[in-house]
Amino acid sequence: MKSALKCSVLSVMLLTAATAWGKTPALASCTRSANLLACVDADGNAYSVNTVGNTIYLRGFEKNGKRYWAQTNSRFGQMTFFTGIASDGEAWVGYTRRVGWTTINRFSSSGGSSAKFTCSRLTGC
Incomplete structure (x- = not known):
């Protein structure tokens, strides 16, 4: 799957975690209201996050793929469902379920990608 979905699912963790090689990633430059x-990272990717009640709207631009994307996350208790679409026609759906300090994540896309992974505050993903 293209990096837009992975970035939108894991963006918070990527900003605070070290990369697989032990280097700290460059933080994005952000403006907040x-x-x-609204943020732009060192690679030229841009995204925005808008919160309205229990719904989060994400929009972005992926520089490498030269595509725009949008995603909507809706939270219901411990479950968050998300759907997204990109300017090249790729669409995706998935959910995140919190169980204590662990999240269970699952997604699939029209591009044929799908995954299920678990993340913990103590051990990462």
């Missing part, structure tokens, strides 16, 4: 966060 009451409900909106």
Whole structure:
């Protein structure tokens, strides 16, 4: 799957975790208002996060793929469902379920990618 979905699912963790080689990733430059966060990273990718109640709207631009994408996350208790679409026609759906300090994540895309992975605050993903 293209990196837009992975970035939108794991963006918070990527900003705070070290990379697989032990280097700290370059942080994005962000501007914030009451409900909106807009960021651009060192690679030229851009995204914004808008929160309205229990719904989070993500929009972005992936520089390498030269495509725009949008994703909507809706939270219901410990479950968060998300759907997204990109300018090249790829669409994806998935969910994240919190169980204590662990999250169970599953997604699939129209591009043929799918995955299920578990993340923990103590051990990572």
